[in-house]
Every structure is written in C-alpha cells, then in structure tokens.
Amino acid sequence: MKELWTSLASLMGLLAFSQGILHALFPQDLRFALLKFLSRSFQWFSSYCYFDITEIDGVNTNELYNAVQLYLSTSASITGNRLSLTRARNSSAFTFGLSNNECLIDTFNGVTARWEHVVTQRQSQSYAWRPVPDEKRGFTLRINKKDKSLILDSYLDYIMEKANEIRRKNQDRLLYTNSRGGALDSRGHPWEAVPFKHPSTFDTLAMDPAKKAQIMADLRGFADGQSFYQNTGRAWKRGYLLYGPPGTGKSSMIAAMANFLGYDIYDLEPTEVHNNSELRKLLMKTTSKSIIVIEDIDCSINLTNRTKSVSAGRTAHHDPLSPDLRGGTGEDGGNSITLSGLLNFTDGLWSCCGSERIFVFTTNHIEKLDPALLRSGRMDMHIYMGFCSFLSLKILLKNYLRLAEEDMEDRILKKLEEVIDEAQITPADISEILIKNRRDKGKALSELLEELENRAKRNHEEGAVGEKNSTEMEEEEQEKRALESPNEGSETPENCSKEEDEDQKEKMN
Ligand SMILES: Nc1ncnc2c1ncn2[C@@H]1O[C@H](COP(=O)(O)OP(=O)(O)OP(=O)(O)O)[C@@H](O)[C@H]1O
Numbered sequence: 001m002k003e004l005w006t007s008l009a010s011l012m013g014l015l016a017f018s019q020g021i022l023h024a025l026f027p028q029d030l031r032f033a034l035l036k037f038l039s040r041s042f043q044w045f046s047s048y049c050y051f052d053i054t055e056i057d058g059v060n061t062n063e064l065y066n067a068v069q070l071y072l073s074t075s076a077s078i079t080g081n082r083l084s085l086t087r088a089r090n091s092s093a094f095t096f097g098l099s100n101n102e103c104l105i106d107t108f109n110g111v112t113a114r115w116e117h118v119v120t121q122r123q124s125q126s127y128a129w130r131p132v133p134d135e136k137r138g139f140t141l142r143i144n145k146k147d148k149s150l151i152l153d154s155y156l157d158y159i160m161e162k163a164n165e166i167r168r169k170n171q172d173r174l175l176y177t178n179s180r181g182g183a184l185d186s187r188g189h190p191w192e193a194v195p196f197k198h199p200s201t202f203d204t205l206a207m208d209p210a211k212k213a214q215i216m217a218d219l220r221g222f223a224d225g226q227s228f229y230q231n232t233g234r235a236w237k238r239g240y241l242l243y244g245p246p247g248t249g250k251s252s253m254i255a256a257m258a259n260f261l262g263y264d265i266y267d268l269e270p271t272e273v274h275n276n277s278e279l280r281k282l283l284m285k286t287t288s289k290s291i292i293v294i295e296d297i298d299c300s301i302n303l304t305n306r307t308k309s310v311s312a313g314r315t316a317h318h319d320p321l322s323p324d325l326r327g328g329t330g331e332d333g334g335n336s337i338t339l340s341g342l343l344n345f346t347d348g349l350w351s352c353c354g355s356e357r358i359f360v361f362t363t364n365h366i367e368k369l370d371p372a373l374l375r376s377g378r379m380d381m382h383i384y385m386g387f388c389s390f391l392s393l394k395i396l397l398k399n400y401l402r403l404a405e406e407d408m409e410d411r412i413l414k415k416l417e418e419v420i421d422e423a424q425i426t427p428a429d430i431s432e433i434l435i436k437n438r439r440d441k442g443k444a445l446s447e448l449l450e451e452l453e454n455r456a457k458r459n460h461e462e463g464a465v466g467e468k469n470s471t472e473m474e475e476e477e478q479e480k481r482a483l484e485s486p487n488e489g490s491e492t493p494e495n496c497s498k499e500e501d502e503d504q505k506e507k508m509n
C-alpha cells in the first residue's frame with residue numbers, strides 16, 4: 001500500500017515538474033499547440049469517441065440539448081450521484097437534471113453511453129451584438145468507437161422520441177409571448193414562456209358535435225401525417241382561421257387544440273413586432289409541434305388591402321410594385337410589418353424552417369381580411385364559431401350543471417330548443433348564467449329560459465336585422481369575398497375546408 005502511495009506521489013511530482021518545465025521553456029502558443037497535439041494523440045489511441053451537444057448552436061437553440069436534458073431527467077433520478085432539482089413556476093412536476101460537470105451512465109441496447117453535463121464560464125465579451133448567457137452549457141456523450149453507428153443511427157432518435165413522450169405525459173405545455181417587443185433574453189430568445197394550464201378541451205367545448213369531430217379528425221390527420229406531407233412535397237403545417245362574434249369560444253378552441261395535440265402555443269402580439277425581419281426571427285425561434293396564434297388579426301394589424309402596408313396601429317400606402325408586395329424584405333421605414341411579411345410568415349420558405357406547426361388566426365370580422373390571407377394552403381380550414389345552438393347548449397348544461405338530456409323535463413327541453421336559435425346568445429353569456437346559479441339547477445334553468453325568451457322576443461321585434469347576424473351573415477360574408485376576389489376568394493370557406501379535408505383524407509387512406 002505504502003509503495004502505491006509512493007509511486008502515485010512521484011507520478012504527481014513528475015507531472016508538476018513537466019508542467020513547470022513546459023511553462024519555463026515554451027512560450028504560451030507553443031505550449032497550447034503541444035497540449036493539443038498530446039490530446040489528439042491520446043484520442044487517436046483511445047477506444048472512445050466524444051460528441052458535444054451544445055445548448056446554443058450558432059444563433060439557434062439546439063433542440064437535441066433540450067431533449068437530452070429531458071431524457072436524462074428520467075434516468076438521472078435513479079442513477080446519478082448529484083442532481084439538480086427544479087420546479088418551474090406553476091409547473092406540476094419536479095425535474096431532475098445533471099448538476100454542472102456531473103456524469104451519468106446510460107445503457108441502450110446493451111451499449112454503454114456516458115453523459116457529462118459541461119458548464120463553463122463564458123469569457124466576458126464587451127462587443128456582443130446581443131446579450132449572451134454567462135455560462136456555456138452542453139452535454140458531452142462518450143461512447144465506444146465500435147458503437148458509433150448504433151448510437152448515431154438510433155440512440156439519438158430514441159432520445160428525441162422519449163423526450164417528446166415525457167413532455168406530453170407531463171402535460172406541461174408552454175405558452176410563449178413576444179411581450180418584450182423584440183428584445184432578446186440572455187439566451188437569445190425573443191419569446192417569454194409560462195406553463196400553459198388552460199383547462200379547455202374538446203369535451204368541454206360547446207359546438208356542433210359533427211363539426212367538432214371533423215376538426216378533431218383534421219388535427220389528428222395532421223399530427224399523424226408526416227409521411228403524407230413528405231410524399232406530397234407539402235410543408236408539414238396547417239392553418240386554421242377561427243371567426244365569429246366575441247364570446248363564442250375561439251380562444252377556448254385554441255386551448256382545446258393545444259391540449260388535444262400536446263403542442264405548445266406561441267401567442268404572437270403583432271403590435272410588439274416592428275418589422276418583417278423581426279417577424280421572421282420570431283418564427284425561426286419557434287419549435288416544432290407548436291401552434292402559432294394571432295388573435296383578432298383584423299384589430300391588431302390592418303389587413304384590408306394587399307396594397308397597403310401593415311403597421312402597428314397605422315396604415316401607409318404603397319406602390320403596388322414595391323419590394324414589400326413582391327415578397328421582398330418588406331421593411332417599411334424599419335418600423336412596421338406588411339401584409340406580404342405576414343403572408344411570408346405563414347406561407348413563405350421561412351415558414352418551413354421547422355415542421356409540424358399549426359397557424360391559427362382569429363377574427364370577429366372575416367370580411368375585413370384580405371382574400372390572399374384566407375386562401376387554402378395558408379388558412380386551410382375556416383371554422384365559424386357562432387351563437388349557441390341547441391346541441392351546444394346541451395353540452396354546456398352537462399358541463400356546468402351535470403345535467404344530461406334525460407335528467408331534464410321534456411317540456412323545458414322543448415322550450416329551450418324553440419327559443420335558442422332566435423335568442424342569438426353566445427356560449428359565454430350562457431356560461432355566465434349557469435356559473436352564477438350552479439348550486440341551484442332549477443333556478444339556473446328557469447333564469448336561462450327567461451333570458452333566452454327575452455332575447456328571442458327582442459330579436460323578433462327587431463326583425464330581419466337580428467336574423468342577419470347569425471348563419472346568414474356567414475354566407476353573406478363568403479359571397480362578398482367571392483365577388484371581391486374571383487380567383488382567390490371564389491371558394492367559400494366551407495368549400496375550402498371540405499375540399500381540403502376530402503383531398504387529405506383521400507390521400508391518407
Ligand atoms: N363554445 C364554447 N364552449 C365552451 N365555453 C365557451 C364557448 N364559448 C365561450 N365559452 C366560455 O366563454 C368564455 C369566453 O370565450 P372565448 O374567450 O373562448 O371567446 P372568444 O370567441 O375567443 O371571444 P373573443 O372574440 O372576444 O376573443 C370562455 O372562458 C368559456 O368559458
């Protein structure tokens with residue numbers, strides 16, 4: 001034992017001595033080259049190979065880094081020695097992770113992989129063009145050289161798949177906003193994220209069950225359609241336009257879509273975006289499997305005419321052949337986004353820099369939107385969210401009062417059915433009445449019936465004007481658009497969606 005200590009001590013001494021000689025004899029550059037040479041020679045003879053997976057790859061976030069972190073968070077809880085433990089604000093789960101510069105061993109198909117979390121302090125950069133994180137983080141994967149092909153062929157794919165699974169199982173999706181107005185955080189992200197906890201699902205959404213089933217099938221078809229999109233050469237993205245009066249469930253539908261697919265939501269606030277290139281950068285920083293939302297698109301930006309530039313709160317006229325409108329950079333004095341910028345955002349080459357993305361726009365006034373924005377390929381499915389129908393009412397009664405159809409008197413049901421269409425009431429207004437009286441079902445029903453009858457009477461007295469506001473309004477808007485733009489707008493929204501759907505279903509079968 002004593003001999004072992006003696007030889008160890010002499011080895012350390014020798015190392016220190018040679019380092020001292022290196023310092024004394026060679027200038028710094030030569031020393032560096034020599035060390036590099038030694039490490040290369042060591043690698044040459046070593047039976048291992050190493051892969052560095054850095055957190056930030058150039059300017060982009062490295063998705064693999066996040067996936068590895070999540071993947072290791074499940075195995076780390078069992079085998080790691082020192083773990084970091086985090087719980088994001090409002091998150092429902094703890095996340096384990098590897099502490100700085102700690103290692104752990106994972107096995108895959110009998111092959112051993114050693115992971116090290118490498119964190120180094122970044123040297124201060126006085127002339128950085130954007131804030132950079134103080135630390136440089138990454139994982140180093142060490143594997144046997146002979147296992148290289150197995151690891152590269154399947155292990156990394158397995159990790160990506162596992163990470164997605166974990167993400168879905170945790171049910172912790174994120175809601176991103178660009179509320180910082182283009183400013184980047186220390187990791188170069190323009191988006192700010194909070195855990196997304198909206199409880200709306202397709203079960204709680206009050207709408208015609210057939211329409212609901214059609215939308216769910218469309219979403220499922222999209223999420224499972226990787227090979228379809230690949231075979232047809234289409235970008236793997238889909239656009240939905242939700243339109244209808246306030247309080248009819250457009251935002252609730254977006255939440256239900258996200259919960260159904262397990263996607264994150266990027267809620268884009270156009271008034272915080274200063275120009276087209278900023279819009280493009282925001283798009284580049286979104287991840288796959290996400291829903292990109294622009295709410296109230298007609299209010300936040302002016303989209304009445306393609307020959308107008310779109311700016312936050314103001315509109316400037318342009319030469320129809322200006323670079324903006326030909327799909328150029330679209331900068332407008334550096335402080336506005338143009339319609340062509342928005343069209344490029346949804347449909348241009350940049351929109352394909354990720355995959356499996358859904359665009360959802362909402363509006364209360366579809367007639368104000370430019371037909372170019374509405375065409376299939378951009379907004380593939382147009383979904384009208386209207387006043388509450390009898391079928392929707394039954395869903396709300398079940399959700400809020402736990403009242404099934406068979407629990408209610410036929411007489412009341414019949415009365416409700418008679419007045420609901422003419423009352424032209426939104427699901428939001430009905431929800432209010434039901435929430436207020438949720439402890440007294442009888443009172444809730446009588447108050448609801450009274451409100452419906454009053455509204456129906458009022459609308460009846462006002463005559464045709466009232467009626468025009470519901471389904472007829474939808475048809476009228478479609479006809480108007482068809483006349484305005486015979487080429488692009490000739491397909492009615494319903495036709496658009498149906499044709500697309502049939503087309504898609506046919507191809508998928
Ligand atoms: N179809 C619906 N099914 C279930 N709940 C609904 C529905 N529509 C509205 N609600 C209820 O009304 C509230 C407001 O709905 P929501 O915000 O989804 O409406 P909206 O169409 O997005 O309105 P706006 O056009 O003003 O943005 C929701 O919190 C939800 O509880």
Ligand SMILES: [Mg+2]
Pocket residue numbers: 250251252295362
């Ligand atoms: Mg809304």
